[in-house]
Structures are given as C-alpha cells and as structure tokens.
Amino acid sequence: MNIQEILESRWGYKSFRGEQQKIIEQILQKQSVLAVQPTGFGKSLCFQIPSIVFKGLTLVVSPLIALMKDQVDDALQKNLKVAAIHSGMSRDEREKVLKKLARCELQLLYVTPERFRKDDFWEALSKNTGDKPVELFVIDEAHCISEWGHDFRPDYSRLGEIRKKLGNPCTLALTATATKEVQKDIVEQLQIAAGQVFAAGAFRDNLLLQTVEVYGHDEKVRAFVGIHHQHPGAKIIYFALISTLENFSRDLQKLSIVHSVYHGQLPDNLRRRSQEGYLHDPNGLILATPAFGLGINKSDIRVVVHGEVPSSIEAYYQEVGRAGRDGLAAHGYLLYDADDVAIQMDFLKWSSPEPEFIFRVYSLLEYNMDKVRAGGLDYMRGQLLFYHQRDFRLETALNQLERFGFIEGKDAKTWNCLEYPNGELVDEQLHKKRLVQQQKKLLQMIELTKVPDPSPTIKEYFS
Secondary structure, eight states: OOHHHHIIIIIOOSSOOTTHHHHHHHHHTTOOEEEEOOTTSOTTHHHHHHHHHOSSOEEEEOSOHHHHHHHHHHHHHTTOOEEEEOTTSOHHHHHHHHHHHHTTOOSEEEEOGGGGGOHHHHHHHHHHHTTOOOSEEEESSGGGGOTTSTTOOGGGGGHHHHHHHTTOOEEEEEESOOOHHHHHHHHHHHTOOGGGEEEOOSOOTTEEEEEEEOOSHHHHHHHHHHHHHHSOSEEEEEOSOHHHHHHHHHHHHHTTOOOEEEOTTSOHHHHHHHHHHHHTOTTOEEEEOTTTTTTOOOTTEEEEEESSOOSSHHHHHHHHTTSOTTSSOEEEEEEEOTTHHHHHHHHHHHHSOOHHHHHHHHHHHHHOHHHHHHHHHHHHHHHHTOOOTTOOHHHHHHHHHHHTTSEEOSSTTTOEEOSOOOGGGGOHHHHHHHHHHHHHHHHHHHHHTTSSSOHHHHHHHHO
C-alpha cells in the first residue's frame, strides 16, 4: 500500500496538504528532515504515515503529557499500534507499555524527553530490535532544543546525544515557530543536512490580528465582552498568571458569560473535563494559561485573545495560531496594558532561577528533608525568606533539579537527593546569557504591540 492509499484509507483525505508529501517521501528514503510548518498544517501525519510503512519503531519525543494524550487518542482512531509513557501514568500502566515495547508490539511510541533518564526504558528499547531500536526518531516542538528559542528545555538539549545512542536513526524535527537562528541550532545539534529543511512561512493569511490598547483590568474585561459578542464560535483567552485568569473568570461569571478554565493548579480531572468539554463545543469559551492548546484537535477556533502580553513573538504566534486551523477566517486580539510588561519581567526572572537560588533549594532538601516532608513547599518558602504569591522560583528550581537528575520524586513526600547540582543548570554565565536573550525577546514583543496590525512584522520575523 503506497502513501496515497494509506492517506485515503486511514485518514479519509484525497490529497496531501502543503509539503506533507515531500516530507514523508524524504523520511521514507531515510533522509532526516527539519519541518518548520504553520500551526494546523498537520505535522503529525508526517510521521504517522511512515510509522505504518516502516517495520521498526517510530519514537516520538513530545514535551507535554496533555499533547501526548491527544495524539495517542487520534492515532488509535487510525488503527495504529500506539502507546505513550509518561509520569502521569501508574507504575502498572508504564510496565504494560514497556512490555509491549520489548515484544515489538508497537508501531508508534510517545515519550517525554525525561524518559531517556530511565534504565528500564533503555532496557525495553534494546530488546525491541537489538542494536538499532528505533527506525524513525521524531522530535515534536523541536524549537525546545535551542537555548535561543522561546521555550528552551534542558532535556531537549540532550536529544542530539540520545540520537547517537539510538544509532543515529532517521530523524524528523517538527516545529511551527523557529527563527533562522533557531533552525540553524536544531540542524547542527541533530546533524540534519541543510537541504533537508522544509520551512514554509509560519504565518497563515486567514488569521486577522489586532492589538487593542487598554488601561486596567475593567477596561480589559469590557474589551473582551465586545469581542465576544462580535464574533460567534469557539474562543480561547490566554493569561500569563493564574491569578489574573481567576479574576477575569469571576467578572465573566458576574456577566453570565458561560466559560471554563484551564491551568496548572487545577486537579487533573478538572483540567481534563475542561479540555474535553471545550473540544466538543462549537461555541465554547475557555480561559487558559499557555500550556492549553498544544496539539489539541480543534480546527474551528474562531478567536484567540491574549489577556496579558506574551513573553515573545514566537510564543504569541504559536498561541494565536491555534485559531482558524480549518482555513476559514479567524481573529487574534492582543489586549495590551503597559502595566503587564512588569508582570512578564518578573515572570522571566522567576522562570529562570539564578544558580545561587538552586543551590539553596538543594541544600534545604539535603539537610532538612524531614522538615520538608512535614511542611512541604510552605516550609521551604519560609526558609528561603520569600513570600510573594506570584514568585514560583521554588517550583521551577525543584522541577529543574528533578529534570537534570539531581533529585528524584514528584512532591515533598517522595523527594530524594541524588547529586549536588553541577553543569549547565548552575552555570552563572550561561544563566545570565539566557536571561538577556529572553529579555530581548520580550522587548521585541513589546515593540510588536505598538503596531495595530502585527501580521507583516510577524511574516518578516519568521522569514
């Protein structure tokens, strides 16, 4: 069965979109590819079809558990032998998948990059097909590899080494938002030939973008209400801070505007309920932090509103690009309040804790673990002498210590110290360099807010 027949029989489409066919053909010839394609292009098709053709395993690295769940559900509907392994699963569930992997019963497997730190995963991979356990290595959201990208993740920076350990399999790197600088970084780290970069324009012409200048929370709410009544259909409002989201939600409730919310402090079952309800509602409205929307299969979103200024042009366009994936007209509104810039400056500082703070957190765990287990994060905040309710440096530092393998465990009850922090996580010069880079990106985003229609600027930025 050729790829055209697979497309029609499994997906029900008569033809490929954009450069999908060219990308798939290169992959089937075992040529590694970087595909920079707009949101809604159908990037998952570019590795799902090869996973059907290939005899070996297609291994997909994905940054978010919610993203993996959506893509696994979609692949199951296409009758693929697919599974995922992530920290949100029980031990029994993970072991069942590892057994399937070891018995070569999977065509397609999704993992987070942290999974490569686990010996049991490498053991199952080695049993899969011997010396070359992976036929196609896929890196979704590949811009996370680059420290100059808008969403750098330390474990992604190790994927070049992991690719070598896997036997240098054919590799497909996918992203919707990568500048020339970031593209260069990706191809160098993954050793992709320059001629194997498929970079379509990131901007979609059916997206109509507008910046609306507002002053204060009340004016922001009034501006959204006007947008809401002007445009029927599904909408997302993005917020950088959960506290702002919750205040906005309370005001919409007073106005009897039906909506749901999605953010990291909600229990898993409530987040799932919000997401599922929104996916099946053609007129749904959801208030969310930026993690919501990655990979969701909803093509009919008509409006994306930013209630606070994003941290970069890449982040802004990735989020607003979730509207209008069906090709019909869609709108993006940025409600810009100059006071929000200070929030983003704090956000950058707190999302990149200085090495000295990371050392303090580790030492607190190492020498006071009994008290940490009893008092949790509240005890740690008290010892670290900061109480700002928006300051999430502690949570970030703990996540980074766990990601780099210096501690293990997911909460105060299960944390264990493994090794004193070292390397790039606590490199003072590298930390300063990254912070300056993030500040430059925020400045570019602020400059964009001065343009009523930012579309031409975005086109130029990604060209």
